[in-house]
Amino acid sequence: MLKVLYFANLREAIGAGAESIELPAGVATVGELRAALGARHEALLTAKNLRAAVNQKMCGMDAPVADGDEVAFFPPVTGG
Amino acid sequence: MEVSVQSGDFDVGAEIAALSAGDVDAGAVASFVGLVRQDKHQGYAEAVAAMTLEHYPGMTEQALTEIVAQARDRWQIRSVRVIHRVGKLLPGERIVFVGVSSSHRHDAFAACEFIMDYLKTQAPFWKKEETPAGGRWVDARESDDRAADRWK
Numbered sequence: 001m002l003k004v005l006y007f008a009n010l011r012e013a014i015g016a017g018a019e020s021i022e023l024p025a026g027v028a029t030v031g032e033l034r035a036a037l038g039a040r041h042e043a044l045l046t047a048k049n050l051r052a053a054v055n056q057k058m059c060g061m062d063a064p065v066a067d068g069d070e071v072a073f074f075p076p077v078t079g080g
Numbered sequence: 081m082e083v084s085v086q087s088g089d090f091d092v093g094a095e096i097a098a099l100s101a102g103d104v105d106a107g108a109v110a111s112f113v114g115l116v117r118q119d120k121h122q123g124y125a126e127a128v129a130a131m132t133l134e135h136y137p138g139m140t141e142q143a144l145t146e147i148v149a150q151a152r153d154r155w156q157i158r159s160v161r162v163i164h165r166v167g168k169l170l171p172g173e174r175i176v177f178v179g180v181s182s183s184h185r186h187d188a189f190a191a192c193e194f195i196m197d198y199l200k201t202q203a204p205f206w207k208k209e210e211t212p213a214g215g216r217w218v219d220a221r222e223s224d225d226r227a228a229d230r231w232k
Contacts, residue, residue, distance in 0.1 A: 008134055008206035009217040049220070056139035058202065072136060072204075076220030079133065079164060079205025080114055080176050080196060 002067065004037065007074035010050075013043035023067050030054060031061035033071060049076050082160050083144040085135055087167040090177055099159045099181040106158050110188035111179040112196050118171035125213040133166045133175065136204040140164075143203040151180070151195050155187040162195060164205065194231050201228040 002023050011017045024036040030052045038045040053072040054063050065071055092113055100106040120127040148160050163177040178195045182188040207218040 005136070007136060007204070008208070011134075053136070053139060053204070056136070056142055058143075072139070074136070074204065075206065075217070077201065077204050078207045078218045078220050079135075079203050080200040080224075 002033075002065070003070045004033075005070065005072040006041075007072065009075055010043055010047060010073055014041045023065070028064060029061065030059060030063045030065055030071060033065050034061065034073065044073060047073075047075065050074075051076055082148055082162060083141055084163045085137075085140050085144070085166055086163065087165060089165070089174060090163045092174070092177065095161055095163070095177055095179055099161060099179045103158060103181065105183060106181040107183045108185040108188040109179065109181045110185070110192040111177065112192055113174055114176035114196075116169045116171050116173050116175060126211055128171055128209045128211055130168055130170050130210040131175075132168045132208045132210070133164075134206045134208070135164075135166050140204050144199065147195055147198045147202060150198070151191040154194065155182065155191040156184075157182050157187060157191050160191070160195070162199070164199070164203070166205070197224070197228045197231060200224045 002021050003018065004021060005018050006014050006016065027033050027036050034044050051074050052059055052061065054065060055070050096109055096111050099109050116131050118128050144162050148162060151157060158181040161179045165175055169175060178192050180188045180191045201224050209216050209218060
């Protein structure tokens with residue numbers, strides 16, 4: 001299983017902050033996961049400057065994803 | 081405890097005092113306090129009535145701790161305190177506190193600014209503003225990326 005989290009405007013567009021899914025067949029990177037989930041969540045495909053984290057570490061779309069990981073998608077951060 | 085993410089306010093005076101309490105080798109304390117701006121100059125429909133800060137529990141604390149560790153690698157720092165509030169805040173309310181003590185002022189000034197610049201671009205927080213015209217998520221600013229890049 002994979003835990004997938006969404007934050008900020010992405011969470012609102014998708015209508016959920018978290019979901020648990022089976023790692024889709026053929027998905028080995030964050031970018032491939034984004035494309036696979038994009039079939040259900042269009043906001044993942046249309047988001048500009050989409051950022052991601054795997055197991056709570058900021059990463060690029062080429063970062064590897066494996067079963068049991070926590071993957072988060074979110075817009076650029078705006079704290080402070 | 082160096083890093084806190086909390087909904088409640090903080091006492092700026094007490095936090096600054098704590099940075100050098102009992103430390104007779106601390107010669108300097110620098111601090112920064114970030115506040116919610118109303119931004120009414122943009123027009124009434126755009127004025128901020130309230131702001132809600134969202135974060136990624138767990139990752140946010142880790143990211144702040146990592147930023148503090150990077151600051152410790154670069155400057156001679158004695159004590160550090162980072163507090164970031166989450167939840168709903170009103171114009172004029174405090175959002176963030178960064179305080180650094182060091183033996184000499186340069187390290188405290190530089191580390192304080194570095195921590196803020198990295199917090200702005202690396203720590204997972206997102207601001208949503210409530211205005212008379214409705215809610216809007218704050219866009220990231222390129223100027224914040226440039227501010228963080230100059231430390232590289």
